[in-house]
Amino acid sequence: MRPEQQQKQQKPGIDVAVLVSIGRHPTTGRARRAEQDARGLELALAMEAELPGSRIDVLHAGSQDVDSEAALRSYLGMATGVGMGLESMTLLEQPEGSDAILPLVEHLAATSPQLVITGARAERGEGSGLLPYALAEHLGWPLVNSLASIETVENGVITLLQALPRGQRRRLKVRLPAIISVDEAAPAARQSAFGPARRATFLVAPTTSEADSELAQWHLSPARKRPKRLKIIKAASARDRFKAAASKAEGKGGQVLTDVTPEQGAEAIYKLLKEEGVLR
Amino acid sequence: MSEIIRRDPRREWIARNRLHPDHASVLAALGVNSEGGGAASEWLGPNGVVRKNPRAIGFIGPNGVKRIDRSGLQQGRQAAATTTAARDSRRRVTIDQPAFLVAVVPDLTGGRLSSHDKDLLGLARRVADADAEQPGAVVAILFGEHKGEGDGEHKEEALGDAGIDRVVHLDDELYAGFAPEARLAVLSAVEREMTPRFWLLPDSPLGGADLGRRLALRLGERAATGVWQVEVDNEASLGWRCTTRGAAGSLDIQRPLPRVALALAECAEPMDETRHAAKCQTLAAPIPITLSRIEDLGQVAVDPAGVALAEAEFILSGGNGVKQWDAFHHAAKVLGATEGASRVAVDDGFMARDRQVGATGTWVTARVYMAVGISGAIQHLQGIQRCDKVVAINLDPGCDMIKRADLAVIGDSTQILAALVAMVEQQRGGQRDAA
Ligand SMILES: Cc1cc2nc3c(=O)[nH]c(=O)nc-3n(C[C@H](O)[C@H](O)[C@H](O)COP(=O)(O)OP(=O)(O)OC[C@H]3O[C@@H](n4cnc5c(N)ncnc54)[C@H](O)[C@@H]3O)c2cc1C
Numbered sequence: 001m002r003p004e005q006q007q008k009q010q011k012p013g014i015d016v017a018v019l020v021s022i023g024r025h026p027t028t029g030r031a032r033r034a035e036q037d038a039r040g041l042e043l044a045l046a047m048e049a050e051l052p053g054s055r056i057d058v059l060h061a062g063s064q065d066v067d068s069e070a071a072l073r074s075y076l077g078m079a080t081g082v083g084m085g086l087e088s089m090t091l092l093e094q095p096e097g098s099d100a101i102l103p104l105v106e107h108l109a110a111t112s113p114q115l116v117i118t119g120a121r122a123e124r125g126e127g128s129g130l131l132p133y134a135l136a137e138h139l140g141w142p143l144v145n146s147l148a149s150i151e152t153v154e155n156g157v158i159t160l161l162q163a164l165p166r167g168q169r170r171r172l173k174v175r176l177p178a179i180i181s182v183d184e185a186a187p188a189a190r191q192s193a194f195g196p197a198r199r200a201t202f203l204v205a206p207t208t209s210e211a212d213s214e215l216a217q218w219h220l221s222p223a224r225k226r227p228k229r230l231k232i233i234k235a236a237s238a239r240d241r242f243k244a245a246a247s248k249a250e251g252k253g254g255q256v257l258t259d260v261t262p263e264q265g266a267e268a269i270y271k272l273l274k275e276e277g278v279l280r
Numbered sequence: 281m282s283e284i285i286r287r288d289p290r291r292e293w294i295a296r297n298r299l300h301p302d303h304a305s306v307l308a309a310l311g312v313n314s315e316g317g318g319a320a321s322e323w324l325g326p327n328g329v330v331r332k333n334p335r336a337i338g339f340i341g342p343n344g345v346k347r348i349d350r351s352g353l354q355q356g357r358q359a360a361a362t363t364t365a366a367r368d369s370r371r372r373v374t375i376d377q378p379a380f381l382v383a384v385v386p387d388l389t390g391g392r393l394s395s396h397d398k399d400l401l402g403l404a405r406r407v408a409d410a411d412a413e414q415p416g417a418v419v420a421i422l423f424g425e426h427k428g429e430g431d432g433e434h435k436e437e438a439l440g441d442a443g444i445d446r447v448v449h450l451d452d453e454l455y456a457g458f459a460p461e462a463r464l465a466v467l468s469a470v471e472r473e474m475t476p477r478f479w480l481l482p483d484s485p486l487g488g489a490d491l492g493r494r495l496a497l498r499l500g501e502r503a504a505t506g507v508w509q510v511e512v513d514n515e516a517s518l519g520w521r522c523t524t525r526g527a528a529g530s531l532d533i534q535r536p537l538p539r540v541a542l543a544l545a546e547c548a549e550p551m552d553e554t555r556h557a558a559k560c561q562t563l564a565a566p567i568p569i570t571l572s573r574i575e576d577l578g579q580v581a582v583d584p585a586g587v588a589l590a591e592a593e594f595i596l597s598g599g600n601g602v603k604q605w606d607a608f609h610h611a612a613k614v615l616g617a618t619e620g621a622s623r624v625a626v627d628d629g630f631m632a633r634d635r636q637v638g639a640t641g642t643w644v645t646a647r648v649y650m651a652v653g654i655s656g657a658i659q660h661l662q663g664i665q666r667c668d669k670v671v672a673i674n675l676d677p678g679c680d681m682i683k684r685a686d687l688a689v690i691g692d693s694t695q696i697l698a699a700l701v702a703m704v705e706q707q708r709g710g711q712r713d714a715a
Binding site: 022024026029050070094121122123124125126127128129132134136137140143145146161164165166167168169170171172173174175177214217218219220221222223224226229232234236237238239243254255256257258259260262265266267268269270272273275276277278279280 | 349351389422427438440456460461462485486489490493494496497498502503504505506508524525526527528529530531532533534535546549552557558572573574575576577578579580581582586587588591592594615616617647648649668669670677682685686687688689690691692695696697698699700702704707
């Protein structure tokens with residue numbers, strides 16, 4: 001392992017970089033803190049409380065103007081009374097419509113935090129959710145998506161719970177440095193306080209930026225409502241069509257066990273449950 | 281000579297007289313297209329007019345009333361044969377020399393193609409079959425066990441019916457659970473060996489969204505995510521244009537379809553008219569073993585009561601036929617199922633309002649739904665439309681829930697649940713002793 005990493009391990013805390021973007025209110029369309037990114041910062045703050053001595057670096061790549069500044073400040077307003085270095089955030093300044101991946105990769109490679117937390121996808125622009133994967137690929141770090149909570153951080157290994165669909169959880173052990181992406185399964189973000197948000201400062205770092213020429217060629221428009229799928233009945237005769245329209249949905253006719261003892265019935269059910277793998 | 285129609289009044293008379301002992305044989309002799317067996321249903325009459333025997337056609341309907349289908353589907357007495365013939369009329373398609381390949385990586389949740397997977401395969405077929413002269417083949421890469429639909433022979437057909445020409449199946453421990461790096465190694469191997477023109481994955485939280493993005497970055501492609509519409513576009517480099525959802529669903533982006541696309545559900549119609557070969561293939565080169573920095577410690581037991589009913593995987597639902605609610609709750613706990621209820625159980629105060637399944641309750645999506653003492657009123661059945669497997673325990677073999685159920689046990693709910701609980705507890709006990 002690299003010497004600097006070992007040095008960091010002796011200290012109890014770790015370096016965390018939280019990537020934040022500018023969100024978009026779903027109804028008004030105004031700039032706000034992005035829901036998922038705020039959850040990511042919440043996670044980092046919770047971890048800081050558990051592992052004193054951790055340092056959080058809040059990172060944003062983009063332009064600085066009045067609208068976005070208010071949104072960015074509301075992230076910093078989340079860290080009241082914790083007493084850690086969250087009075088400022090790093091702003092990798094680049095003109096509107098530039099590719100955010102390169103400057104972020106450069107910055108992360110230079111500062112080499114042990115943990116990078118990002119939202120799963122942005123609320124503006126392409127919003128493809130490719131950014132965490134691009135960072136992971138460029139930096140060569142492992143990536144875990146859909147994080148629910150962080151359990152422990154020990155000896156350069158982080159144990160965490162990943163959220164699966166249907167409310168399930170999976171425990172993973174990941175070697176640091178790693179990238180973690182957060183979606184709706186993570187704990188909800190705390191409110192942002194106005195005062196600390198006002199007092200916060202920006203550390204502006206100039207970056208090399210490259211315009212996202214591909215995106216500029218695409219045609220963007222407000223989302224259309226998707227057409228509802230029609231129930232297409234491919235029936236040759238009027239009778240079939242009538243039957244399809246009028247009859248109740250009948251199952252394919254499953255297995256019916258009559259005149260069995262409760263034990264036999266239970267056994268059949270048990271077999272099905274086992275087959276489907278729902279019994280643990 | 282042959283134009284002159286000669287009449288045989290006696291035969292005609294016998295043909296009209298249903299009760300005549302020779303009636304059937306005379307009809308058969310008169311019949312132009314009689315195919316053995318019963319009486320002919322149609323023949324050319326003496327004046328060159330087509331005559332029909334209404335008694336020889338038709339079938340007995342569900343209520344015991346004779347029905348005649350005039351659509352021309354049925355002739356004579358082959359009522360039962362038509363349905364099977366209709367099912368087998370699906371066109372068999374084999375593509376031996378594909379012009380190109382479209383690779384699809386379905387989620388295969390619980391070992392079956394989900395409806396999202398089928399939509400995606402429909403899209404893959406659209407892309408592959410666009411040029412009838414030079415059809416492409418759809419190759420599916422499956423991870424984990426494949427259960428199929430039905431059993432026996434039908435099991436393997438489910439893949440072909442969904443539109444898959446070739447299958448690369450990897451059923452190894454290595455790919456189970458969260459193994460993005462191992463799976464990515466396989467996809468990279470497929471890319472090297474087959475170089476598909478397109479990679480299509482479902483943009484779903486069940487795994488496709490994650491794997492697809494990793495793959496795109498590995499291949500150095502800028503993937504289209506949230507694709508919901510694909511159209512032919514001759515100006516685009518690959519001949520297709522797609523519409524994707526961006527910016528948290530508030531934006532439609534039109535762009536040329538890249539090599540890697542992650543599509544939303546209902547991006548295309550699933551296939552149902554053709555049956556493809558679904559031929560198994562293996563990769564020639566061994567897949568390099570990647571050292572993963574992510575270790576999967578397995579799923580964590582979550583409290584099933586805490587899982588939202590709408591997304592629970594396994595629901596034990598009780599209705600008016602549940603007599604002992606303590607035993608029911610105990611059964612749910614032992615089985616590790618989330619509890620649901622019919623409206624009657626809720627109204628009677630045995631279950632909380634938020635547990636009600638159905639039209640005015642929650643629409644559930646469970647993979648296994650176990651209905652105990654629920655009659656299956658239409659309002660209740662609506663709520664379980666999207667469930668995969670339904671198990672019913674009921675006293676009444678004629679109720680609607682039994683018709684919906686994949687497995688129905690007729691008997692007293694209390695006794696059967698008790699037997700099931702005993703069985704599960706015994707098995708668990710046995711396992712613990714063995715371990
Ligand atoms: C506008 C409207 C909306 C509604 N919305 C909903 C809804 O969202 N969800 C909903 O569930 N209902 C809804 N209903 C009510 C619905 O119509 C039915 O009344 C209700 O679903 C019936 O519940 P049940 O099957 O539990 O009871 P029952 O119909 O009484 O059925 C009880 C079943 O248990 C069986 N049984 C009895 N004893 C035993 C035993 N010892 N062992 C095994 N089986 C036994 C019986 O054979 C019977 O099949 C709605 C009704 C209306 C009018």
